[in-house]
Amino acid sequence: xxLRFGKKTVNCEVFDENLMGVLEYSRHxxxxxxxxxxxxxxxxxxxxxxxxxxxxxxxKDLVIIVSDITRSIADYAITLxxxxxxxxxxxIDEENIEFVVALGTHxxxxxxxxxxxxxxxxxxxxxxxxxxxxxxxxxxxTSSGLEIQVNKxxxxxxxxxxxxxVNFHYLAGFSGGRKAILPGISSYxxxxxxxxxxxxxxxxxxxxxxxxxxxxxxxxxxLFGVDYLLNVVETPDKxxxxxxxxxxxxxxxxxxxxxxxxxxxxxxxQADCAIVSAGGYPKDRTFYAGHKAINNAVNAVRQxxxxxxxxxxxxxxxxxxxxxxxxxxxxxxxxxxxxxxIQVGGHRAFKTSQLLKNYKIYVVSKLDSKVLSQMNFIPxxxxxxxIDQVKKNCGQDFKxxxxxxxxxxxxxxxxx
Numbered sequence: 001x002x003l004r005f006g007k008k009t010v011n012c013e014v015f016d017e018n019l020m021g022v023l024e025y026s027r028h029x030x031x032x033x034x035x036x037x038x039x040x041x042x043x044x045x046x047x048x049x050x051x052x053x054x055x056x057x058x059x060k061d062l063v064i065i066v067s068d069i070t071r072s073i074a075d076y077a078i079t080l081x082x083x084x085x086x087x088x089x090x091x092i093d094e095e096n097i098e099f100v101v102a103l104g105t106h107x108x109x110x111x112x113x114x115x116x117x118x119x120x121x122x123x124x125x126x127x128x129x130x131x132x133x134x135x136x137x138x139x140x141x142t143s144s145g146l147e148i149q150v151n152k153x154x155x156x157x158x159x160x161x162x163x164x165x166v167n168f169h170y171l172a173g174f175s176g177g178r179k180a181i182l183p184g185i186s187s188y189x190x191x192x193x194x195x196x197x198x199x200x201x202x203x204x205x206x207x208x209x210x211x212x213x214x215x216x217x218x219x220x221x222x223l224f225g226v227d228y229l230l231n232v233v234e235t236p237d238k239x240x241x242x243x244x245x246x247x248x249x250x251x252x253x254x255x256x257x258x259x260x261x262x263x264x265x266x267x268x269x270q271a272d273c274a275i276v277s278a279g280g281y282p283k284d285r286t287f288y289a290g291h292k293a294i295n296n297a298v299n300a301v302r303q304x305x306x307x308x309x310x311x312x313x314x315x316x317x318x319x320x321x322x323x324x325x326x327x328x329x330x331x332x333x334x335x336x337x338x339x340x341x342i343q344v345g346g347h348r349a350f351k352t353s354q355l356l357k358n359y360k361i362y363v364v365s366k367l368d369s370k371v372l373s374q375m376n377f378i379p380x381x382x383x384x385x386x387i388d389q390v391k392k393n394c395g396q397d398f399k400x401x402x403x404x405x406x407x408x409x410x411x412x413x414x415x416x
Contacts, residue, residue, distance in 0.1 A: 003383075003404055004280025006312030010364065012275055012383050012402060020399045023265040023300065025408040030241045033075055037082045037243055040230070045254050046247030050083075050161075050228055054090035059158035062092055064099050065180045066163055068106055069113045073165045074238040077119030080163065083230055084121065087161075098126040100154050102164075102184030105132050105191055105344045128153065132188040142219040144212065146194060149187035150224060161228045162248065166259045168410060170295040170351060171198050173208040174259065176231045177252030178221035186220065188344065196342035198351045199335070205295045206264075206410045208256075221248060231255045233262065236279075236408035265409040270302040271399040273390045275383060276406035278311040283407065286318025287311065287367060288348070293406025294355055300401045300411035306360040306393065308386040309377075309406075313365045325349035326375040331356050360393070362386040 001022070002009035030036075041050065054062075064087075066080065067073055080099075088094060099121065101109065108129045114122050121127075136149045154160060162180035169175040183191040194216050197203065202210040208218075226248040233242040233255055241262065244255035276297040278290035290311030297307055317323040325334065325346040334353035342350055353376075355361065362378045364386065369379035380386045390398050403409065 003277040007281045040243035044246030046250035051090040062159045063157040064161045103130045104183035148220045151185035162226045166255045170205045178217040182217045182220035196339040272394045273306040273400040274300045275308040276403040279405040284311040287313040288318035308362045321346035
């Protein structure tokens with residue numbers, strides 16, 4: 001079997017008696033985007049059609065919250081253009097429509113990035129960027145006591161439409177929906193105080209129930225009161241498979257359930273090891289991007305087992321804060337760091353430390369082996385070398401799953 005490694009592939013040989021399965025997304029044809037969008041707009045979930053809502057409410061100031069360049073949503077300009085046409089058809093003057101980019105704590109876009117993501121909409125409508133340090137207003141506290149401070153401009157709008165993409169998220173369970181508010185248009189301290197809870201029980205990829213971070217995001221969105229939601233679900237190869245719009249809670253829930261049907265891979269039991277490719281370039285251009293595949297694959301491995309990450313990382317680590325935390329702290333130091341000291345930017349290091357504590361993680365990459373070792377990963381030259389180590393630890397009859405694109409599927413035991 002060949003696994004993607006940068007722009008090339010590497011060979012992965014596992015004997016049949018050791019292989020428990022190959023976990024991958026079942027590719028299928030998707031319909032024309034225009035047809036998908038029309039079906040979505042005509043059949044909203046939990047609310048009337050958008051054009052009818054707008055005609056009834058007659059807002060003088062409408063804001064559309066849009067995702068930033070880090071999300072890189074497929075055909076985003078087309079989807080947003082379709083949405084805007086519905087708004088304009090309802091009689092809303094184009095001068096009364098503003099797009100606000102939900103940066104969270106991320107940097108502003110360049111003009112080129114804006115045009116790449118939003119197309120001609122940039123020249124036809126007003127665009128502004130959320131600033132997590134300025135022009136904020138408090139809208140209350142969650143049941144956990146988290147104060148929710150949000151963008152003052154967006155809060156003042158007569159009608160707010162949130163857009164985004166549903167995907168796996170290692171803290172919130174799934175992205176999309178409520179993340180347009182928290183972290184999208186929230187203050188730095190609100191985001192930090194939410195994200196710093198990442199080591200608590202229940203916080204994991206693919207899980208919303210009993211997840212404090214997801215719960216606070218949900219409550220933040222409810223406190224804000226989004227008027228309308230449009231979220232997309234993509235295939236791993238960046239095609240839009242489904243569009244869901246309507247009520248912010250019900251449309252999002254439906255989108256997540258659809259996404260889970262598409263992307264969950266049911267397994268009978270966990271294995272001793274998972275060999276997982278980050279999916280090749282550009283998914284593995286940096287270690288920061290590539291190592292995210294571990295968060296999915298770990299579900300297929302028993303506690304104390306091994307993960308073999310195949311990720312070229314030709315552009316290095318990729319995130320200075322993550323690198324600094326990983327290189328300057330041991331696993332126990334990261335695990336023992338008080339929540340009050342965890343800052344946004346390096347916070348992924350604290351979650352990664354949990355994985356390193358509970359699993360042996362081997363890495364096939366182009367990174368300096370000394371750097372990987374210092375970050376408490378186990379560098380290996382190739383997959384065969386990693387398999388030899390697993391054999392020594394588990395015996396000749398070790399069991400393994402192979403995951404060709406680690407971020408495209410989530411292994412779940414018995415589908416639960």
